[in-house]
Amino acid sequence: xxxxxxxxxxxxxxxxxxxxxxxxxxxxxxxxxxxxxxxxxxxxxxxxxxxxxxxxxxxxxxxxxxxxxxxxxxxxxxxxxxxxxxxxxxxxxxxxxxxxxxxxxxxxxxxxxxxxxxxxxxxxxxxxxxxxxxxxxxxxxxxxxxxxxxx
Numbered sequence: 254x255x256x257x258x259x260x261x262x263x264x265x266x267x268x269x270x271x272x273x274x275x276x277x278x279x280x281x282x283x284x285x286x287x288x289x290x291x292x293x294x295x296x297x298x299x300x301x302x303x304x305x306x307x308x309x310x311x312x313x314x315x316x317x318x319x320x321x322x323x324x325x326x327x328x329x330x331x332x333x334x335x336x337x338x339x340x341x342x343x344x345x346x347x348x349x350x351x352x353x354x355x356x357x358x359x360x361x362x363x364x365x366x367x368x369x370x371x372x373x374x375x376x377x378x379x380x381x382x383x384x385x386x387x388x389x390x391x392x393x394x395x396x397x398x399x400x401x402x403x404x
Contacts, residue, residue, distance in 0.1 A: 264290045265318035267299040269327050280387035296330025320394050325354040333364050340369035347400050
C-alpha cells in the first residue's frame, strides 16, 4: 500500500453486491471524497480485516478504518452479527459504523441501533438521492465527527 495511507482516513465498505459496491464507489468519486476505500464482500472477511486475522493477519495498521459502511444482508456472517462482535471488542467498540442497506424492515433498524450502529441509511433507489446521502455521510462522518481512541 502507498505511503499516502498514513495521511488518509480509510473507509471499510462491507458489501456483497457488486452493483451496490460500484454505485457506492461512484457516489464517493462524484462527491470528491478521495479517501481510500477497502471493500470486503462478506461478514467473515469484514471480521478478519477488522481483527487482523486470517488473510489479514499482519496487515498494515495504516489501513485501520475510521469508518465502516456495513450492509446487513451478507453471506457467511450477517451484518448484525458483525456489528455485535465489533461492539464487544475494546479495539473496535468506538469505531463508527453506518449501516448502509436496502432493507426496509423496521426490525433491522431497531436491531442495528440495539447492537451499536451509529447510523442507519437505507440505500435510495434513485442514484441522485443516493449520491446526496453519500455526500452528507462523507461530510459528517469523515470531516466533523470525532471518536475516542480505542481503550
